[in-house]
Amino acid sequence: xxxxxxxxxxxxLSEEAFLTINCTYTATGYPSLFWYVQYPGEGLxxxxxxTKADDKGSNKGFEATYRKExxxxxxxxxxxxxxxxxxxxxxxxxxxxxxxxxxxxTRLQVFP
Amino acid sequence: ETxxxxxxxxxxxxxxxxxxxxxxxxxxxxxxxxYQQALGQGPQFIFQYYREEENGxxxxxxxxxxxxxxxxxxxLNVNALELDDSALYLxxxxxxxxxTDTQYFGPGTRLTVL
Numbered sequence: 001x002x003x004x005x006x007x008x009x010x011x012x013l014s015e016e017a018f019l020t021i022n023c024t025y026t027a028t029g030y031p032s033l034f035w036y037v038q039y040p041g042e043g044l045x046x047x048x049x050x051t052k053a054d055d056k057g058s059n060k061g062f063e064a065t066y067r068k069e070x071x072x073x074x075x076x077x078x079x080x081x082x083x084x085x086x087x088x089x090x091x092x093x094x095x096x097x098x099x100x101x102x103x104x105x106t107r108l109q110v111f112p
Numbered sequence: 113e114t115x116x117x118x119x120x121x122x123x124x125x126x127x128x129x130x131x132x133x134x135x136x137x138x139x140x141x142x143x144x145x146x147y148q149q150a151l152g153q154g155p156q157f158i159f160q161y162y163r164e165e166e167n168g169x170x171x172x173x174x175x176x177x178x179x180x181x182x183x184x185x186x187x188l189n190v191n192a193l194e195l196d197d198s199a200l201y202l203x204x205x206x207x208x209x210x211x212t213d214t215q216y217f218g219p220g221t222r223l224t225v226l
Contacts, residue, residue, distance in 0.1 A: 043200075089154055098143070098206070099157040102156075
């Protein structure tokens with residue numbers, strides 16, 4: 001079945017460092033891809049999405065490009081802030097049932 | 113525009129009891145999905161309701177059941193609670209339509225089973 005694999009965390013960075021969180025997927029069709037963020041004690045917030053190959057999603061300085069040839073959707077940010085500390089989830093949307101399939105999450109810790 | 117809301121925020125139950133969790137979808141959304149998030153894990157799909165009908169189910173036993181009401185709010189019921197049911201339960205709403213539609217999440221209900 002469909003699945004999502006994320007790099008294990010935690011990822012620990014200093015403020016203003018460059019961030020990459022790797023995400024790869026396995027799907028039989030052409031899913032939509034998402035990044036959600038979860039701050040401590042909260043639910044999930046949509047960070048960005050891409051619905052077809054070569055689409056780039058972007059929001060709040062974060063970017064991810066839907067790469068069909070490498071089945072990847074890596075999350076990047078040029079300069080992280082302490083306030084970006086959270087758990088980041090990569091997910092795909094099954095086109096038949098509309099359910100989301102999530103990776104296990106990557107915790108990001110940013111220190112001043 | 114009102115976002116997705118869930119109640120209660122926290123809940124403590126004992127094994128064997130039954131629990132009902134509630135979700136109000138975002139204005140204009142007709143689809144509600146429920147997810148279970150165990151500690152340190154990604155959310156797992158429980159089921160989805162579209163216009164009051166179940167529209168897909170994940171790998172959860174029948175003691176997990178749900179309802180959707182005419183105003184598109186929804187309930188998740190869990191019978192015969194087990195210790196492993198302790199988790200954050202997330203509700204998400206969307207406008208309907210498969211695949212490309214974005215789901216928006218509520219803050220979750222933290223269930224502890226003792």
